[in-house]
Amino acid sequence: MVKNRLIQNHIDSGLLHTHSFINGQWLDTGMDTLTVYSPIDQQPLINLSQVSESQITSAIESSVKAQQKWKKTPANSRREKLKKWLALIEKHKDDLAQIISLENGKPVSEALVEIDYGASYIDWFADQAIRIKGDILVNQNNQQIWLNKQAVGVVYAITPWNFPNAMITRKVAPALAAGCSIILKPSELTPLSAIALTTLADKAGIDPGVITLLISNHAEQVSQQIMADKRVRKVSFTGSTRVGKLLCQQAAKTMKRTSMELGGNAPFIVCDDADLDLAVDAAIAAKFRNAGQACVAANRFYLSQTIATTFTEKLVQKLKDLFENKTEQSLIIGPMITEQAKTKVLSWIEAAIAQGAKKVYTAKCRNDGQYLAPTVINNISSEMALFQNEIFAPVIAITHFDKLSDVIAQANNTDAGLAAYCFSQNLETITLLNNELEYGMVAINQGSLSNAIAPFGGIKDSGLGREGSDYGLDEYLDLKYTNLVI
Numbered sequence: 001m002v003k004n005r006l007i008q009n010h011i012d013s014g015l016l017h018t019h020s021f022i023n024g025q026w027l028d029t030g031m032d033t034l035t036v037y038s039p040i041d042q043q044p045l046i047n048l049s050q051v052s053e054s055q056i057t058s059a060i061e062s063s064v065k066a067q068q069k070w071k072k073t074p075a076n077s078r079r080e081k082l083k084k085w086l087a088l089i090e091k092h093k094d095d096l097a098q099i100i101s102l103e104n105g106k107p108v109s110e111a112l113v114e115i116d117y118g119a120s121y122i123d124w125f126a127d128q129a130i131r132i133k134g135d136i137l138v139n140q141n142n143q144q145i146w147l148n149k150q151a152v153g154v155v156y157a158i159t160p161w162n163f164p165n166a167m168i169t170r171k172v173a174p175a176l177a178a179g180c181s182i183i184l185k186p187s188e189l190t191p192l193s194a195i196a197l198t199t200l201a202d203k204a205g206i207d208p209g210v211i212t213l214l215i216s217n218h219a220e221q222v223s224q225q226i227m228a229d230k231r232v233r234k235v236s237f238t239g240s241t242r243v244g245k246l247l248c249q250q251a252a253k254t255m256k257r258t259s260m261e262l263g264g265n266a267p268f269i270v271c272d273d274a275d276l277d278l279a280v281d282a283a284i285a286a287k288f289r290n291a292g293q294a295c296v297a298a299n300r301f302y303l304s305q306t307i308a309t310t311f312t313e314k315l316v317q318k319l320k321d322l323f324e325n326k327t328e329q330s331l332i333i334g335p336m337i338t339e340q341a342k343t344k345v346l347s348w349i350e351a352a353i354a355q356g357a358k359k360v361y362t363a364k365c366r367n368d369g370q371y372l373a374p375t376v377i378n379n380i381s382s383e384m385a386l387f388q389n390e391i392f393a394p395v396i397a398i399t400h401f402d403k404l405s406d407v408i409a410q411a412n413n414t415d416a417g418l419a420a421y422c423f424s425q426n427l428e429t430i431t432l433l434n435n436e437l438e439y440g441m442v443a444i445n446q447g448s449l450s451n452a453i454a455p456f457g458g459i460k461d462s463g464l465g466r467e468g469s470d471y472g473l474d475e476y477l478d479l480k481y482t483n484l485v486i
């Protein structure tokens with residue numbers, strides 16, 4: 001019945017299974033259901049059945065068996081199957097974008113961008129499948145040292161709700177390219193993109209058991225069962241630092257390899273010699289993607305005292321143009337993922353104002369339900385919740401600085417270390433910022449960082465390992481060293 005709501009949006013019903021996918025079959029469990037709601041209007045979209053404990057056991061077994069075969073499948077054939085999957089994703093792009101939009105809330109135009117971005121990882125890793133290479137070294141004793149890269153084995157992947165399509169392709173594509181099988185557990189808030197992607201992978205001829213999809217809102221129990229199994233050799237997680245740390249503890253018991261893409265708290269530093277128009281455009285790109293709900297979203301805006309007023313005026317004018325004037329250039333912004341997410345940010349704004357911060361702008365656009373109108377707050381100080389935490393909302397929090405050494409110290413004064421943004425036209429300043437900022441990724445004079453050929457990832461509490469690039473492929477490969485005398 002509820003399924004009709006998705007079909008009313010002209011989504012291909014062939015993409016809308018309601019069960020977990022184990023050993024090449026969509027299995028009904030008859031257990032309790034998980035209802036998926038749309039953050040757009042908080043109404044139910046669909047009921048899905050949840051995976052059972054015994055089905056997880058058989059999922060691991062089929063995944064182990066499938067991996068034995070998949071790792072021996074010629075790399076060229078793995079590449080071709082990934083390319084077929086990619087072609088089907090491109091063919092169903094509009095359906096997939098509608099699904100993202102309904103379950104996550106982002107506008108369809110933005111969902112289409114996510115699909116292209118997610119697909120670019122499949123394209124890139126498919127080609128890298130045939131380029132995995134080893135090495136031969138020779139030591140002083142004329143012994144040969146062979147280095148071989150071999151698939152890690154069965155991978156457990158847990159993904160978040162903010163990019164329900166791309167966070168999956170960013171893990172599945174390198175895992176399959178490397179010869180691993182993967183057990184996927186998407187966020188309970190956005191499992192429909194995972195279902196659609198798995199359906200298309202099956203249609204593309206990816207062998208049964210190579211991709212397993214588990215539907216559940218009992219993330220803790222499902223994960224404990226999988227993490228305790230020593231046959232699962234790796235966990236790849238994108239989500240909060242709290243859960244990432246829990247998974248690392250669980251991984252230690254069976255010494256699983258770990259990739260952790262966790263939360264950020266990105267500084268956005270604008271120096272006195274920056275190109276301010278460029279910095280304003282970059283600020284909007286870095287802040288409002290997915291309504292601010294991105295791990296690399298600019299979080300703490302540090303403006304040089306000398307340009308702070310001009311930058312803020314230009315920023316507010318641009319926001320008015322984008323969010324309030326209905327032109328072709330207008331931006332539509334999606335809702336917060338949950339009501340609690342909105343309430344939390346509103347309480348941080350209220351607390352900041354009570355502590356002396358000043359609201360300088362609230363966009364005259366949707367602010368009802370789970371929508372939060374873009375907001376700019378000035379006079380923020382380091383102890384305020386808006387600077388201490390990942391805001392994860394369309395709220396720009398600003399402070400000012402005098403000296404470069406001060407802003408570097410303040411920017412580094414956080415447990416997070418994912419992304420930082422810097423704006424200056426002086427090479428010496430840029431070099432200093434790049435050297436001193438303790439972040440896994442630094443964007444200079446631009447507002448976006450992520451692409452398939454770059455190693456995406458953080459340091460400190462923002463995680464371990466990288467996604468994208470050959471470094472991302474290495475996360476799914478073990479290095480075997482052989483010493484031999486012939």
Ligand code: NAD
Nearest residue numbers: 159160161186187219220223239240243261262263264295
């Ligand atoms: P979350 O950690 O609550 O959930 C992420 C996933 O973990 C979901 O699939 C959820 O079901 C699962 N999960 C929850 N509790 C679990 C448990 N005890 N054991 C195992 N799995 C569990 O995070 P979220 O709120 O969905 O996502 C937002 C966070 O993710 C933000 O901090 C954001 O910065 C981070 N994130 C990071 C990146 C990155 O690449 N670094 C990308 C997107 C999101």
